[in-house]
Amino acid sequence: MERKEKNAVEMQGITKTFGKVIANKDVNLELRNGEILALLGENGSGKTTIMNMLSGIYYPDSGSIRVQGKEVSIRSPKDAFDHGIGMIHQHFKLVDVLSAAENIVLGRKGAVTVDRKELNRQVKELGEKYGFDIDPAKKVYNMSVSEKQTVEILKVLFRGADILILDEPTAVLTPQEVDKLFAVLRNMKADGKSIIIITHKLHEVLAISDRVSILRKGEYIGTINTKEADQQKLTEMMVGHVVSLKIDRPMVEDKKERLKVIDLTCVSEDGVKALERVSFSAYGGEILGVAGIAGSGQKELCEVIAGLYPAIGGSVLCSGTKEGHEVMERIIGLKPDEIVKKGISMAFVPEDRLGMGLVASMDMVDNVMLRSYKNKKGLFVDRKAPQELSEKLIEDLEIVTPGVNTPVRRLSGGNVQKVLLGREIACNPSVLLVAYPVRGLDINSSYKIYDLLNEQKKKGVAVIFIGEDLDVLLEISDRIMVMCGGRVSGIVDPEKVTKEEIGLMMIQVKKDDEEASV
Amino acid sequence: MLNIILKLIVAAVIAGTPLLLGALGEILTEKSGNTNLGVEGMMYMGAVSGIAGAYFYEKAVGGNANGVVGALIALLISFLIGAFGALIYAFLTITLRANQNVTGLTLTIFGTGFGNFFGDYFGKKAGGSLVVGDAIKSAFQGVSIPVLSKIPVIGKLLFNYNWIVYFAILVAIAMAWFFNKSRVGLNLRAVGEDPGTADAAGINVTKYKYIATVVGGGICGIGGMYISMVSQGGVWVYDCVSGYGWLAVALVIFATWDSSRAILVALVFGALKIMRFYVELPIPSQFYDMAPYIVTILVLILTSMRESREHAQPKSCGTNYFREER
Numbered sequence: 001m002e003r004k005e006k007n008a009v010e011m012q013g014i015t016k017t018f019g020k021v022i023a024n025k026d027v028n029l030e031l032r033n034g035e036i037l038a039l040l041g042e043n044g045s046g047k048t049t050i051m052n053m054l055s056g057i058y059y060p061d062s063g064s065i066r067v068q069g070k071e072v073s074i075r076s077p078k079d080a081f082d083h084g085i086g087m088i089h090q091h092f093k094l095v096d097v098l099s100a101a102e103n104i105v106l107g108r109k110g111a112v113t114v115d116r117k118e119l120n121r122q123v124k125e126l127g128e129k130y131g132f133d134i135d136p137a138k139k140v141y142n143m144s145v146s147e148k149q150t151v152e153i154l155k156v157l158f159r160g161a162d163i164l165i166l167d168e169p170t171a172v173l174t175p176q177e178v179d180k181l182f183a184v185l186r187n188m189k190a191d192g193k194s195i196i197i198i199t200h201k202l203h204e205v206l207a208i209s210d211r212v213s214i215l216r217k218g219e220y221i222g223t224i225n226t227k228e229a230d231q232q233k234l235t236e237m238m239v240g241h242v243v244s245l246k247i248d249r250p251m252v253e254d255k256k257e258r259l260k261v262i263d264l265t266c267v268s269e270d271g272v273k274a275l276e277r278v279s280f281s282a283y284g285g286e287i288l289g290v291a292g293i294a295g296s297g298q299k300e301l302c303e304v305i306a307g308l309y310p311a312i313g314g315s316v317l318c319s320g321t322k323e324g325h326e327v328m329e330r331i332i333g334l335k336p337d338e339i340v341k342k343g344i345s346m347a348f349v350p351e352d353r354l355g356m357g358l359v360a361s362m363d364m365v366d367n368v369m370l371r372s373y374k375n376k377k378g379l380f381v382d383r384k385a386p387q388e389l390s391e392k393l394i395e396d397l398e399i400v401t402p403g404v405n406t407p408v409r410r411l412s413g414g415n416v417q418k419v420l421l422g423r424e425i426a427c428n429p430s431v432l433l434v435a436y437p438v439r440g441l442d443i444n445s446s447y448k449i450y451d452l453l454n455e456q457k458k459k460g461v462a463v464i465f466i467g468e469d470l471d472v473l474l475e476i477s478d479r480i481m482v483m484c485g486g487r488v489s490g491i492v493d494p495e496k497v498t499k500e501e502i503g504l505m506m507i508q509v510k511k512d513d514e515e516a517s518v
Numbered sequence: 519m520l521n522i523i524l525k526l527i528v529a530a531v532i533a534g535t536p537l538l539l540g541a542l543g544e545i546l547t548e549k550s551g552n553t554n555l556g557v558e559g560m561m562y563m564g565a566v567s568g569i570a571g572a573y574f575y576e577k578a579v580g581g582n583a584n585g586v587v588g589a590l591i592a593l594l595i596s597f598l599i600g601a602f603g604a605l606i607y608a609f610l611t612i613t614l615r616a617n618q619n620v621t622g623l624t625l626t627i628f629g630t631g632f633g634n635f636f637g638d639y640f641g642k643k644a645g646g647s648l649v650v651g652d653a654i655k656s657a658f659q660g661v662s663i664p665v666l667s668k669i670p671v672i673g674k675l676l677f678n679y680n681w682i683v684y685f686a687i688l689v690a691i692a693m694a695w696f697f698n699k700s701r702v703g704l705n706l707r708a709v710g711e712d713p714g715t716a717d718a719a720g721i722n723v724t725k726y727k728y729i730a731t732v733v734g735g736g737i738c739g740i741g742g743m744y745i746s747m748v749s750q751g752g753v754w755v756y757d758c759v760s761g762y763g764w765l766a767v768a769l770v771i772f773a774t775w776d777s778s779r780a781i782l783v784a785l786v787f788g789a790l791k792i793m794r795f796y797v798e799l800p801i802p803s804q805f806y807d808m809a810p811y812i813v814t815i816l817v818l819i820l821t822s823m824r825e826s827r828e829h830a831q832p833k834s835c836g837t838n839y840f841r842e843e844r
Contacts (some may be wrong), residue, residue: 057718057841078720093715095708097828105701106708107719113699141827171582 007069008033008194009054009085010162014063016049023049025065027220029213036185036195038209038226040202040238044412046218048090051165055087056080067163078107083163086156090167090198092148094140100147101136104155117136127154130187145172145294146181153184164188165196170204174293175470175503182208199240200442202231203471214238239443247450249477250458252285257319258462259305259431260328263501264314266300274300276486277314282431282462287453289477289494290466293506297486298466299351302433306348307336319430320344337374347424351435351466353413357363357420360409364390366402368423385427393422393438397448414445421452430457435466470499482506524674526789526796531683534788536561536749539741540766541773542693547604548775549697550727551834552611555622557738558763559629560603564596564739565746566633569754570640572650573749585657588650593742600739601732602817603629608731609622612724613727615838626763626794633742637754648754655752658682668760675687682744689737693777710832713839723839741766743779761811768814771821774829787813 009031009425016024024046031037032064041047052058054065056077067083074080080087096104101123105114120136132150140148149169156164166185170178185195185208199205205212205226212229214221214237221237236242259282268274275297282288292298303309305316310333317328320343331339331346339346350356358367369386376382390404397418401411408416418439424432433454438446453476457463467473473480474494481491482505489505522838540557547554555558571593576583607625641648660678696703708716709726717723745758747748769787773780787810794806 055718077718081720087718089718093712093718095711095715096706096833097711098708102704103715106706106716107721108701109706110701112701114701114704256589259664 006032008067010066011050011054012064012462014050014053014060016053016058018059022218025218027215031194031195031196034189034192035191035210036197037348038205038212039196039198039215040200040205040212040234041215042200042238042391043414043440044217044442045215047215048167050186050215051087051167051196053196055085055165057324058395081159081161084161084516085163085165086158086159086194087165088149088152088167088169090171092152094148094151096141097139099137099139100134100151103151104158104494108159119181123154125160126158130157130184132184138441144178150405162192163194165198167198169247170199170201172294174506175499191241200305202234205234206231216240224433235443247472248454249476249478250454252458252460255283255285257281258284259319261305262315262319264301264311264316265308266304266311268300274486275304278488280481280491282464282490284430284460284462285457286478287457287463287465287476287481289473290464290483291470291473291480291502291506292483294468296483296506298435298483302348302350302435302466306346306367307334309333318344318346345427346431347427347429347433348433349421349424351439353416353454358408358416360406363405363407364419365404367419371423371427389426393419393426397422397452414441417441417445419451421449425452425456429461432461432463436468437465438472470502476501486507522796524671527675528678529796530785530789531679531794532748532788533791534784535683535686536741536744536762537766537769537787538690538780539627539744540738540763541784542686542777543734543737543741544767544770545773545775545777545780546737547691547731548770548832549706549710550730551713551832551839552608552727553618553835554604554607554625554731554734554750554751555619555767556603556607556625556629557766558759558761559743560600560628560735560738561745561759561763562629562633563603564600565759566637566743566754567599567739568592568596568743569746569752570636570776571727572654573640573644573648576651576654583651583653583654585653588654589657592747593740596739596743597736600742603734603739604732604735607735608728609758611838612727612731615840618838628789630657634756635761637756641754658747658752659681680748682748687781688779690777697777710834713834717841738763758768765810765814767815772817774821775831776829
């Protein structure tokens, strides 16, 4: 694959605005032939926007794009394909009810009818070429996340793209799956493809890329060779100032058992066991990290404990006070408001912030009030206290919002999470359940959230942290519980375990798992 | 007994055909992600324009009108006017991104008024009522297919209908092939399920939506023409569509968006519509009139309980697609 041109893609002076928001301002970017370029930036730095312009989803307001030296105008995804550009989106663009092969052939020209047998054979063959394992006839809704990603990549390759753009491809994968993906990417690079990978994970940038381009707040900061970069340098370029990358882990003495889960079992809506005999305790003054592949039962665990999902067996005990004595109350089977009535203060920050946590179209005051309006008797609600609390939250947590009366939907992801976490913390919980609290948040917001959780831990709250980034879990947790297929495959000490060991536990339950706790 | 059942089935087919056409039009529309609740309206538009088209053709050629030509004109005009109704809907929802439900309901109101107004207006001008002549009337009557219709039982059951019945079944089968086998059909399904994905795959979402919606409306229009030309026998009757369009929408759900299944379901609904003439029960006739609607409600309850990914409404139905939305 000899090419005269050095650069596969050159983007010059690209600007894109959405209404008053400037998503990209005068961005320059080059991708060389046969290299892997990492595009690094915080959330909202315009990484995805600039790539969407290369793949034809958006059209730039100004600037020029050259592909293999020729100036081109990419007005639609079809134009992008014609220039050999294919993008694998962060949110998979797959049709659920169609099979892998059908998704791959979507929008392709060809005979009037689709010969599914022949198509399946072709897809299988292509997969084998790059080391993918795929069943072309499998329906997308039956697929795991990594299988879906495989389909996405094959879709692009099937179209004969030589310029691939991957938007945060590792966000949903286990460490083992990431290694596999990187191996495939290296195969493709060896095959002469040029690849752009969007990410905000620094160690991945260092592991896979040849060069790194950095964006900040929609502006192009610079490009450096990966060989000359390290985590600290990249972070500084990305954030714009020096940031400490260490997450604190303060030690708290005097740990009281706050939550005890015994043999908890529940079934999912499809009748499959979602949790199987899950047992653990959470202590005040510690952060219990929960690791596992998405869909290993974390969601059900949170919801059963919070009283939102029924269990078929086992029990959940939570510390409370009765007649002045500290007791463990049985809360399994109780609805959230019944749990509150028992005098137990538990806070739950769900993964779906705007679906389950907050009402997107209501403002901050109303959202804060949702947690407390029942405390007051009478026909009318008191809006004064929640308003004061909202204002206090804005100040304490540095929430960026036009005001307390702006619908929370208009806030950025990090600020939404601060509103939610702030509200939950404000009711002084003894147990705090947080599911993926930093998903989609940039570095600054993430560290703010870690600080908040540590603060709660110091206050003696039992924090249960469901996470996906093992590096973070290893740093912040006092203990890590690893889940696999609805079962606890072990509770480990983060000081004494490696990421790979946890990765293995995420995909298989040890034979002697019954007593695998530390 | 057998004779009664035979007659009931034959009558059910005849009564079910406009429902089938309406449902097919709506299935095609919904496969593109548009829920067009204006089926009733488009059927009215097709009903009045079909009969008016045939009537004016008759007037233009004087006494020697050809039945086949008249029928084809009715077919063409009703398709075009139904498609025109759908085009209004398509422009409002696809281009201007208006709310689909509101637009659809409005189209129903508009179409009902359109039908009744022009039906009465042309009727008054014709000196009483809008009626087509015998030549065209007979073109819409049952045809006994030579040889085949002579087969005992089966001949009566299958080979004695008016041509639109066969036309409707052909459309249903063609649509099933289109969705399941053809490339364009696969693309259309993708548009209805997930327009963002289809767009990213290089499919022209707007074009697909427009064509499916407009052709779907045209098929609904033909269903309306059936009512004025066959059910009413070539005479314009005020309010003649009266709820058929709504039943067709319910039928789409009952048929689980599967056009070949719609044939059977239309037969069942057709039977419910005419049951009172064949099955005599000691109940007031109003109960017979209610039957299709009660079954519709039951079906809606049943289908909402059953969960299936493939036999469900295309996922993007009800929401309009805008590529640069964020």
